[in-house]
Amino acid sequence: MSNLPFGARLRAAMDTRGPLCVGIDPHAHLLAAWDLPDDPHGLATFTYGVVNALADRVAVFKPQSAFFERFGSEGIAVLQEATIRLREAGALVIIDAKRGDIGSTMDGYAAAYLAEKAPLACDALTVSPYLGFGSLQPAIDVARESGAGLFVLALTSNPEGPQFQSARTADGPTVAGAVLDGLRSLNADADGLGSFGAVVGATIKPTEEVLDINGPLLAPGLGAQGGTAEGLAAVFGSAVRNVVPSSSREILGAGPGIGALQDAADRANDAFRTVLGY
Numbered sequence: 001m002s003n004l005p006f007g008a009r010l011r012a013a014m015d016t017r018g019p020l021c022v023g024i025d026p027h028a029h030l031l032a033a034w035d036l037p038d039d040p041h042g043l044a045t046f047t048y049g050v051v052n053a054l055a056d057r058v059a060v061f062k063p064q065s066a067f068f069e070r071f072g073s074e075g076i077a078v079l080q081e082a083t084i085r086l087r088e089a090g091a092l093v094i095i096d097a098k099r100g101d102i103g104s105t106m107d108g109y110a111a112a113y114l115a116e117k118a119p120l121a122c123d124a125l126t127v128s129p130y131l132g133f134g135s136l137q138p139a140i141d142v143a144r145e146s147g148a149g150l151f152v153l154a155l156t157s158n159p160e161g162p163q164f165q166s167a168r169t170a171d172g173p174t175v176a177g178a179v180l181d182g183l184r185s186l187n188a189d190a191d192g193l194g195s196f197g198a199v200v201g202a203t204i205k206p207t208e209e210v211l212d213i214n215g216p217l218l219a220p221g222l223g224a225q226g227g228t229a230e231g232l233a234a235v236f237g238s239a240v241r242n243v244v245p246s247s248s249r250e251i252l253g254a255g256p257g258i259g260a261l262q263d264a265a266d267r268a269n270d271a272f273r274t275v276l277g278y
């Protein structure tokens with residue numbers, strides 16, 4: 001990892017390669033569509049196929065840990081190897097594992113994913129704030145030290161999200177608003193884009209929360225979940241430039257052909273470039 005903080009590396013990567021984040025979600029139905037067995041070998045062929053096709057042309061990848069974990073240690077080994085190969089090719093990797101626990105246990109997750117020599121060292125990790133924003137502090141500290149980033153769930157893309165995220169805290173703001181406030185504080189001293197981002201779905205309805213956190217806004221929900229490139233401006237308003245648009249099934253479904261995967265990624269990247277003002 002370079003010495004620059006995650007936010008600076010992310011801005012540079014998106015400026016160079018475009019803003020698209022490709023999600024690597026090896027669903028069983030995608031392995032079948034690629035004519036691969038639903039086992040660790042199929043997982044490896046699928047994952048390295050995506051890596052070989054796209055590692056040197058896409059800025060950011062977001063492997064979904066669940067689809068690797070379902071194959072146990074063999075699946076984690078593929079996640080680890082893919083992360084190494086992607087980073088060697090100059091791409092950034094956000095591992096989507098949505099970790100969250102009491103502070104003393106967050107130490108363990110930070111050591112697994114965020115520390116300089118972590119076994120699953122990545123550029124950023126998704127984390128869950130539902131044990132309290134302060135419970136994330138160990139991950140925040142280690143990320144600051146190693147130059148990694150975090151994406152904290154704020155306004156997720158799924159329809160069930162508002163049940164908790166739109167609820168009011170005792171202090172007045174919504175739960176999501178309190179998460180965004182916490183992130184804004186963490187990014188206050190950043191030189192350029194901060195390293196502490198929020199997950200804000202591309203599918204959410206117009207919202208009262210202020211999305212300008214001087215940090216990246218990871219936006220899943222595009223394609224398969226119904227979000228569109230054109231819709232991003234309405235959702236993100238003045239914060240649209242900091243959006244990292246993430247698409248998994250929509251891109252992966254174009255495979256297994258390398259050219260078809262590259263065309264799908266290039267088309268998506270072009271659409272996002274236009275809408276996000278690149």
Ligand SMILES: O=c1ccn([C@@H]2O[C@H](COP(=O)(O)O)[C@@H](O)[C@H]2O)c(=O)[nH]1
Nearest residue numbers: 064156157201220221224225247248249
């Ligand atoms: O709010 C959220 C947070 C995370 N995700 C994850 O992103 C991908 C979306 O996949 P698609 O195939 O592009 O729908 C998946 O890994 C989710 O777990 C999300 O969708 N929404």
